[in-house]
Amino acid sequence: MIILGLLGESISFAINSLVVNKLRTFLSLLGITIGIFAIIIVFTVVDSLEQNLRKSVQSLGDDVVFIQKWPWTFGPNYPWWKYMNRPVPEYPEMNQILSKCDGAQSAAFMISTRITVKYKSSSIENVTINCASHQYDQVKNFEIADGRYFTDIESSSGRPVAVIGDVLAKALFPNQNPIGEMVKLNGAKVMVIGVFKKEGESILGGSVDTEVLVPVNYAKSLIDIRNEDLDPQILVRAKSGISNDDLIDELTGLMRSIRKLQPRIEDNFALNQTSLISTQFDSLFGVVGIVGWVIGGFSILVGGFGIANIMFVSVKERTNIIGIQKSLGAKNYFILSQFLFEAVFLSLLGGMVGLLIVYLLTLAAGDSIGMEITLSRSNVILGFTISILIGVVSGFVPAYSASQLDPVEAIRSN
Amino acid sequence: MQASIKRPTLIKIVCILGFIWIVFSFPSVFSPAIKKMGDWYPALFGLIVATSFISYIGVWHMKRWGVHLFIIIFFLKETLLVLVNDVNYIGIAFSFFFLFTMLRFYKRMDLNL
Structure with missing residues (x-):
C-alpha cells in the first residue's frame, strides 16, 4: 500500500x-x-x-476463374504479341464447360461495353452495361435491394429486362420506384426489374452501383457479342471443396480439348484469378x-x-x-x-x-x-x-x- | 553519486552487445513484418525491448536487479518466440553467454537499486 x-x-x-x-x-x-x-x-x-x-477482390469472387484472351499478369516482359492473335472466349464454349467440367459449380458468359441510358428527359452517358448469361448471379457476388434477378426464361429467350445500379436508379428515378419502368439503352426500350444493393466505390473500379445488367441473349440483338472490344469472358466458380488450382487444371484440359489444340501447341486462352491482382x-x-x-x-x-x-x-x-x-x-x-x-x-x-x-x-x-x-x-x-x-x-x-x-x-x- | 563497483571488461562487452541489439530491435517493434504477426505482438515485443534495455542499464551499473530482469525477459522472449514459431538458436546461444557472464560476476554486484 x-x-x-x-x-x-x-x-x-x-x-x-x-x-x-x-x-x-x-x-x-x-x-x-x-x-x-x-x-x-x-x-x-x-x-x-x-x-x-x-x-x-471478394466482390469479384476469390473462387472464380476468368477465362479470357489476355492474362492479368503484367510486367516489363509482357509478350503481348503472343496474345494478340488469340481467339476470344465464346458463348458455346461456356455451355460445353457447364456440361463437362466436374469442378465447376456454375459458369457465366459475359461481355461489357458503355452505352447511354435514358428515361424520359433524363439521360446518362458512358454507363457500363454488362450482358451476361443466366448463372451470372451465381458466379458474381452481388445483392439485389429492390425487385429481382432475371428468370431462366427471360435469360434464355433474351427478354428486354435489366437490373440497374443504385446510383443510376437514384439519378434516373429520383422520386419514384424504378421497378417496372422502361428505360432506353442506346435507343432500345428495356424494363427495369431490379436494383442492385449499394456497394460503394471499388478500388478496382467497376462498382455495380453505376452498372446495368441485361441478359446476353437480349444483347445479341443490339450488339455483336463476339466483338473483341467488348472483352468477352467466361466466369467459372469452383464447387465447394475444389481449390482454384484444381479448377484451373481441369479447365486448362477442357479448354484445350474444346479448341482442339495439339499437345505441343501453347494455350490460346488465359485463366485468370483474383489472387493475381492481390x-x-x-x-x-x-x-x-x-x-x-x-x-x-x-x-x-x-x-x-x-x-x-x-x-x-x-x-x-x-x-x-x-x-x-x-x-x-x-x-x-x-x-x-x-x-x-x-x-x-x-x-x-x-x-x-x-x-x-x-x-x-x-x-x-x-x-x-x-x-x-x-x-x-x-x-x-x-x-x-x-x-x-x-x-x-x-x-x-x-x-x-x-x-x-x-x-x-x-x-x-x- | 554513490560509489560504484568496478565494471569487469566482460560485462562491458556483454552490455555493449546488448545495447547494439536494442538499437537494431527498436525499429523492428513498429516494422510491417512484426505488425502482421498480430495486434498485440508489437506491444509484447516492445515490452521485451524496453525491459531488456533497462536490464542492460542495471548490469552496466553492476546491479543485481539487472540480472534478475534479464532472466525474466529471457524466458518471456523465448516463450513468445516459441509461440509464434520463430525460435532463433543463435539468439538463444548469445543470451546464454550473456547470462553466464552476468552470473559469473553476480556476487560482485550491488543489491540495491
Missing part, C-alpha cells in the same frame, strides 16, 4: 512538473507527435487500401509500408532524443529538490519513478496527439475521397506501444542518474 501511495505521489509530481513548464512540454512532445503521426498515418492508409482491395497489390503495399516505417522511424528517433535531452535538463534543474526529497527519506525508486513517469507521460501525450490527428484526418478523408479509411485497433495499440517505449527508453537513463544522486551533493548544487 505504501509503495502504491508513493508511486501515486511520484505520478502527481511528474504531472505537476509537466504542467508548470507548458511550452517546454509542448515542444518536447511535438517530436513524438510527428513521429507517431508519420508512422500511423502510413499504416492506416496502407491497411485501409488493403481492406478495400480485399473487399473489391499479389501485385501486396508487393506495392509492402513497399509503401517500409517507406512509412523508415520515415516514421527517423521522426521517432529525433523525438526520443528530444525527450532524453529535456529529461536530463529537468534532472539538472531539480537536483537540489531531489537532494531535499532524499534527505527527507525518499527512496531511490521514488525518484526514479518520478522522472520515468514524467518521460512516459510526455511521450504518451505526444503519441495521443499524433493518433488524434490521424483519427481526425481519417474522418475528413473518408468524406472527401469516398473511400473508407479507418484507424484500426492494431494501429492504435501500435501508436501507444511506440509512445510508451520511447518514453521508457529515453527517460530511464536520466531518471536512473537522478535516483543515484547523493543527497548532500544534490542539495549543495545550484
Whole structure:
C-alpha cells in the first residue's frame, strides 16, 4: 500500500512538473507527435487500401476463374504479341464447360461495353452495361435491394429486362420506384426489374452501383457479342471443396480439348484469378509500408532524443529538490519513478496527439475521397506501444542518474 | 553519486552487445513484418525491448536487479518466440553467454537499486 501511495505521489509530481513548464512540454512532445503521426498515418492508409482491395477482390469472387484472351499478369516482359492473335472466349464454349467440367459449380458468359441510358428527359452517358448469361448471379457476388434477378426464361429467350445500379436508379428515378419502368439503352426500350444493393466505390473500379445488367441473349440483338472490344469472358466458380488450382487444371484440359489444340501447341486462352491482382497489390503495399516505417522511424528517433535531452535538463534543474526529497527519506525508486513517469507521460501525450490527428484526418478523408479509411485497433495499440517505449527508453537513463544522486551533493548544487 | 563497483571488461562487452541489439530491435517493434504477426505482438515485443534495455542499464551499473530482469525477459522472449514459431538458436546461444557472464560476476554486484 505504501509503495502504491508513493508511486501515486511520484505520478502527481511528474504531472505537476509537466504542467508548470507548458511550452517546454509542448515542444518536447511535438517530436513524438510527428513521429507517431508519420508512422500511423502510413499504416492506416496502407491497411485501409488493403481492406478495400480485399473487399473489391471478394466482390469479384476469390473462387472464380476468368477465362479470357489476355492474362492479368503484367510486367516489363509482357509478350503481348503472343496474345494478340488469340481467339476470344465464346458463348458455346461456356455451355460445353457447364456440361463437362466436374469442378465447376456454375459458369457465366459475359461481355461489357458503355452505352447511354435514358428515361424520359433524363439521360446518362458512358454507363457500363454488362450482358451476361443466366448463372451470372451465381458466379458474381452481388445483392439485389429492390425487385429481382432475371428468370431462366427471360435469360434464355433474351427478354428486354435489366437490373440497374443504385446510383443510376437514384439519378434516373429520383422520386419514384424504378421497378417496372422502361428505360432506353442506346435507343432500345428495356424494363427495369431490379436494383442492385449499394456497394460503394471499388478500388478496382467497376462498382455495380453505376452498372446495368441485361441478359446476353437480349444483347445479341443490339450488339455483336463476339466483338473483341467488348472483352468477352467466361466466369467459372469452383464447387465447394475444389481449390482454384484444381479448377484451373481441369479447365486448362477442357479448354484445350474444346479448341482442339495439339499437345505441343501453347494455350490460346488465359485463366485468370483474383489472387493475381492481390499479389501485385501486396508487393506495392509492402513497399509503401517500409517507406512509412523508415520515415516514421527517423521522426521517432529525433523525438526520443528530444525527450532524453529535456529529461536530463529537468534532472539538472531539480537536483537540489531531489537532494531535499532524499534527505527527507525518499527512496531511490521514488525518484526514479518520478522522472520515468514524467518521460512516459510526455511521450504518451505526444503519441495521443499524433493518433488524434490521424483519427481526425481519417474522418475528413473518408468524406472527401469516398473511400473508407479507418484507424484500426492494431494501429492504435501500435501508436501507444511506440509512445510508451520511447518514453521508457529515453527517460530511464536520466531518471536512473537522478535516483543515484547523493543527497548532500544534490542539495549543495545550484 | 554513490560509489560504484568496478565494471569487469566482460560485462562491458556483454552490455555493449546488448545495447547494439536494442538499437537494431527498436525499429523492428513498429516494422510491417512484426505488425502482421498480430495486434498485440508489437506491444509484447516492445515490452521485451524496453525491459531488456533497462536490464542492460542495471548490469552496466553492476546491479543485481539487472540480472534478475534479464532472466525474466529471457524466458518471456523465448516463450513468445516459441509461440509464434520463430525460435532463433543463435539468439538463444548469445543470451546464454550473456547470462553466464552476468552470473559469473553476480556476487560482485550491488543489491540495491
